[in-house]
Amino acid sequence: MISQETLTDLEIAQHAKIRHIKEIAANLSISPDDLEYYGKNKAKLPLSLINEEKVAKSNLILVSAINPTPAGEGKTTVSIGLTDGLNKMGKKAIVVLREPSLGPVFGMKGGAAGGGYSQVIPMVDINLHFTGDFSAIEKANNLLAALIDNNIQNKTNNLHIDQRTIVWKRVMDMNDRSLRYIIIGIGGAGNGIPREDGFNITAASEVMAILCLAKDFDDLKKRLGNIFIGYTFDKRPVFARELKAQGAMALLLKDAIKPNLVQTLEGNPAIIHGGPFGNIAQGTNSIIATKTGMSLCDYVVTEAGFGADLGAEKFLDIKCPVSGLKPKALVLVATIRALRHHGGAKKEEYNTPSLSRVTKGFENLEKHIENCKKFGLIPVVAINHFYSDTDEEINFVKMKCQSLGVNAVVSKGWSLGGDGTTDLAGAVLESIESGVNAYHPLYDWSLSIEAKIMLIATEIYGASQVTYSLKALAQLKALVKNGFDGLPVCMAKTQKSFSDDEKKIGRPENFSINVREFEVAAGAGFVIPILGEMMRMPGLPVVPASEGMDIDNNGVITGLS
Numbered sequence: 001m002i003s004q005e006t007l008t009d010l011e012i013a014q015h016a017k018i019r020h021i022k023e024i025a026a027n028l029s030i031s032p033d034d035l036e037y038y039g040k041n042k043a044k045l046p047l048s049l050i051n052e053e054k055v056a057k058s059n060l061i062l063v064s065a066i067n068p069t070p071a072g073e074g075k076t077t078v079s080i081g082l083t084d085g086l087n088k089m090g091k092k093a094i095v096v097l098r099e100p101s102l103g104p105v106f107g108m109k110g111g112a113a114g115g116g117y118s119q120v121i122p123m124v125d126i127n128l129h130f131t132g133d134f135s136a137i138e139k140a141n142n143l144l145a146a147l148i149d150n151n152i153q154n155k156t157n158n159l160h161i162d163q164r165t166i167v168w169k170r171v172m173d174m175n176d177r178s179l180r181y182i183i184i185g186i187g188g189a190g191n192g193i194p195r196e197d198g199f200n201i202t203a204a205s206e207v208m209a210i211l212c213l214a215k216d217f218d219d220l221k222k223r224l225g226n227i228f229i230g231y232t233f234d235k236r237p238v239f240a241r242e243l244k245a246q247g248a249m250a251l252l253l254k255d256a257i258k259p260n261l262v263q264t265l266e267g268n269p270a271i272i273h274g275g276p277f278g279n280i281a282q283g284t285n286s287i288i289a290t291k292t293g294m295s296l297c298d299y300v301v302t303e304a305g306f307g308a309d310l311g312a313e314k315f316l317d318i319k320c321p322v323s324g325l326k327p328k329a330l331v332l333v334a335t336i337r338a339l340r341h342h343g344g345a346k347k348e349e350y351n352t353p354s355l356s357r358v359t360k361g362f363e364n365l366e367k368h369i370e371n372c373k374k375f376g377l378i379p380v381v382a383i384n385h386f387y388s389d390t391d392e393e394i395n396f397v398k399m400k401c402q403s404l405g406v407n408a409v410v411s412k413g414w415s416l417g418g419d420g421t422t423d424l425a426g427a428v429l430e431s432i433e434s435g436v437n438a439y440h441p442l443y444d445w446s447l448s449i450e451a452k453i454m455l456i457a458t459e460i461y462g463a464s465q466v467t468y469s470l471k472a473l474a475q476l477k478a479l480v481k482n483g484f485d486g487l488p489v490c491m492a493k494t495q496k497s498f499s500d501d502e503k504k505i506g507r508p509e510n511f512s513i514n515v516r517e518f519e520v521a522a523g524a525g526f527v528i529p530i531l532g533e534m535m536r537m538p539g540l541p542v543v544p545a546s547e548g549m550d551i552d553n554n555g556v557i558t559g560l561s
Helices: 009-015 021-027 052-057 075-088 102-106 123-127 133-153 206-213 217-225 246-252 287-296 311-323 336-342 355-373 391-403 413-420 422-434 449-461 470-481
Strands: 059-065 093-097 118-121 170-172 182-184 195-197 199-201 228-231 237-239 260-264 269-272 299-303 329-334 380-384 408-411 465-468 512-515 517-521 526-530
Touching (some): 052 287, 059 075, 075 260, 075 422, 118 413, 133 206, 206 217, 206 311, 380 391, 449 526, 470 517
Parallel strands (some): 093 269
Antiparallel strands (some): 118 260
């Protein structure tokens, strides 16, 4: 094995021996006739592969993390490495992940195919257009936007939508800050009714959230029809079904609803499907993909976006109740770098050993451990290893976790692949077999919206109180009036802190959470309390990653990460 220090993630992926996707499918006992090939290395799977009896017997493993540093802390890398490690131990395991968004690929964050020797391949395809799912979601979203404006323009079939109340945005899968707030319909009467509008990035579309929560085509169409558009002039809510939009939108999603089969660097199966935002939507792959994986393998490793206060909470309070899924184990990813950050280290000091900062930063990990236990899950802490970690710092984390009744294991999947994660795999298997985990959601959906928010804010974030702006209070009254109060809440806040202030790192105390406003994703089936400003359309950095990318005359790509 060539040293990771000499190769980039892209170069490792390019050096990998990639198997024909029919070989990966054959190892899962999938008939070649069930595959829809997208070249030699990727294929779509039919929904008919889902077998609820097998789903009930499979072991679902959720991977989450502490509050990340701006660079991210490697949930995907650990998820892939853990899957390879489980297969190394003779278990039949598959990893089920979200699809990357093009915007971050060309911006600053990079792709989402793992890293080092814990990657899914073909890495280039996965990080670029893949099988076209994002494009289909974009088109379905924008079809509804076009239908809305067409209805406003149409004098004979007009729903009397007040254009000032329209909440549905257009989307595109690219970081483009200039499109956040725009004026459309200018240039004369034939070009539409002038109004304020804007674009979100595709991952922030409610269509994406719907696709990932839909159980089948009928459920997909029902959810698409339930999308809330805005209000009429007499304050009546308007839904996509009134525009007869759901059938055509579902038609555009006819292939996108099918999960995608690829492989890890070590030739183990991987399913990648969907990619909703983790700090606005539920931040996890589709129910269909997860259940497909559980129908095919005894162990399914999946992840939830951002820190456990966002991704894991939404996975356990929204995705699990909707789908009936119950995780058998939870892995909490932490890095020594992130603990230094939460202990006060600046970005340029993340790789500087400091036991005092790790000691202080451990408070963040400790709170996440406490939170996991509130869902009936005893986490296994995966210390995602970096070259700058010291034995002193690692041993401290292990000792502190042990004092909390939690096993902490070093994960070296990035540098060693499955060989570096067998210890973690063993700890996860032990957690499952011990029977200590008995998942249950944090709250009952029948509680009031305020009660659900209070439970999450106080129990998960550690806030002392929740306050509401006047705008939020007015919107809350409308939500209750229109029958949305029985939905779960999908909190929208910064991923960098337990609080709604990203500067409050570590484990803040005696703070308030302020609900600035509400949105409702009636099709997806949740109410969104917004804490602070939420970015739906990111911008590019001063030096975007795209500047370092190229392709030569032989089709060899460089600079993609």
